[in-house]
Amino acid sequence: MTDATHDPSLKSWVETANDPKCDFAVQNLPFGVFSTAISPIERIGTAIGDQIVDLSVLVDEGLLSGVVNIFDQSSLNAFMAMGPTSWKDIRTRLSALLSGTDPALRDNAALCDRAFVGQDDATLHLPIQVTEFTDFYASREHATNVGRMFRDPDKALMPNWLHMPVGYNGRASTIVVSGTDIIRPSGQVKLPNADAPVFQASAKLDIELEMGAIVGTPNAMGSRISPDEAEEMIFGYVLLNDWSARDIQIWEYQPLGPFQAKAFATTISPWVVTSDALAPFQTNGPKQDPAPLPYLRQDGLRNVDLNLEVTIQTETQANATVISRTNFKHMYWSAAQQLAHHAVSGCAMRTGDLFGSGTISGPTADSCGCLLELTWNGRDPLDLGGGITRTFIEDGDTLTLHGWCQGKGYRVGFGSAVGTIRPAI
Numbered sequence: 363m364t365d366a367t368h369d370p371s372l373k374s375w376v377e378t379a380n381d382p383k384c385d386f387a388v389q390n391l392p393f394g395v396f397s398t399a400i401s402p403i404e405r406i407g408t409a410i411g412d413q414i415v416d417l418s419v420l421v422d423e424g425l426l427s428g429v430v431n432i433f434d435q436s437s438l439n440a441f442m443a444m445g446p447t448s449w450k451d452i453r454t455r456l457s458a459l460l461s462g463t464d465p466a467l468r469d470n471a472a473l474c475d476r477a478f479v480g481q482d483d484a485t486l487h488l489p490i491q492v493t494e495f496t497d498f499y500a501s502r503e504h505a506t507n508v509g510r511m512f513r514d515p516d517k518a519l520m521p522n523w524l525h526m527p528v529g530y531n532g533r534a535s536t537i538v539v540s541g542t543d544i545i546r547p548s549g550q551v552k553l554p555n556a557d558a559p560v561f562q563a564s565a566k567l568d569i570e571l572e573m574g575a576i577v578g579t580p581n582a583m584g585s586r587i588s589p590d591e592a593e594e595m596i597f598g599y600v601l602l603n604d605w606s607a608r609d610i611q612i613w614e615y616q617p618l619g620p621f622q623a624k625a626f627a628t629t630i631s632p633w634v635v636t637s638d639a640l641a642p643f644q645t646n647g648p649k650q651d652p653a654p655l656p657y658l659r660q661d662g663l664r665n666v667d668l669n670l671e672v673t674i675q676t677e678t679q680a681n682a683t684v685i686s687r688t689n690f691k692h693m694y695w696s697a698a699q700q701l702a703h704h705a706v707s708g709c710a711m712r713t714g715d716l717f718g719s720g721t722i723s724g725p726t727a728d729s730c731g732c733l734l735e736l737t738w739n740g741r742d743p744l745d746l747g748g749g750i751t752r753t754f755i756e757d758g759d760t761l762t763l764h765g766w767c768q769g770k771g772y773r774v775g776f777g778s779a780v781g782t783i784r785p786a787i
């Protein structure tokens with residue numbers, strides 16, 4: 363549901379927010395955790411234009427009435443636990459203060475001095491304390507490509523795939539914020555013609571372009587939630603790069619699924635864009651046929667029209683090259699359906715649970731969300747110009763995900779999720 367905070371004509375007195383290419387228009391108002399060299403205590407802020415507004419300062423000044431100061435904390439978890447009514451109240455207040463319909467912040471220069479920090483002057487931290495991480499596999503195009511590559515091209519989808527959002531429980535301990543270097547993992551690799559595995563650094567290191575959904579409010583163990591209720595529980599979304607070691611994965615994954623191949627690192631973007639902010643960009647998902655079982659049925663607009671882009675930059679190149687462009691709207695299973703499925707056995711979901719959408723691949727060859735598909739498992743190297751090609755990621759390469767919803771003259775963007783690969787230990 364949209365309200366005055368989504369009005370496309372709304373502008374901010376923070377001028378940089380009105381740049382049509384800026385991710386952080388006044389319609390966005392994402393939440394993150396930051397610190398500065400002068401004030402190293404981690405606290406919560408909202409991105410607006412090229413600035414961060416320190417919400418702990420606004421609470422102390424009485425500008426966000428009705429909340430005790432949960433914005434002086436180093437994660438969003440306490441705020442998320444307050445629930446959807448509080449999320450909406452804070453969004454409405456911030457929209458008024460930053461658009462200037464309430465001039466209390468704009469007209470107080472001394473307060474602005476204390477409340478605003480340039481994004482270039484801040485360090486961004488992991489925005490949530492991740493309680494658990496679950497990774498799904500919800501792109502039909504991705505699952506079909508992988509099935510064609512490694513199983514039967516005529517029966518690319520597993521028999522369960524069209525009936526449930528398939529997923530596995532991953533690791534919360536190695537979720538890191540954008541900008542964190544990633545060490546190339548080592549593990550067991552069995553080469554196709556070898557009799558036995560060897561222990562070595564992964565030679566098929568890959569990305570997975572995903573969106574991460576964050577559970578804001580919990581459900582009790584033994585309870586069940588509908589997709590509509592699940593949608594209310596999701597606080598917001600981040601970009602998520604689920605780094606994957608394909609050569610380790612192919613040897614270890616049967617029968618219980620990926621383990622070490624995906625346990626070493628997952629990068630997320632620092633700003634959590636709320637479900638509220640995405641409301642104007644809701645769109646139809648692909649037709650679900652066969653119809654899902656009743657507990658998974660979701661009527662209406664279940665997907666989000668969200669542009670996604672992946673770039674790679676090698677150590678010797680001055681510029682990054684776009685290697686994929688796609689859109690989150692292609693996903694077969696929605697985040698709400700994934701959450702409803704996750705809880706259906708009686709599994710309790712908690713504030714701070716993160717779940718990955720699964721690799722987001724579109725219908726065309728250049729809209730795939732991982733190198734495994736983009737290079738067809740190394741068969742078709744990518745040309746990065748200047749004589750440089752890539753099949754999988756090499757040491758020193760920097761991979762960046764970008765994502766944004768395009769409004770009329772403004773963007774609700776996610777910033778970026780960046781990681782550079784360092785050599786194996």
Ligand code: CA
Pocket residue numbers: 497498570572604718720721
């Ligand atoms: Ca994944």
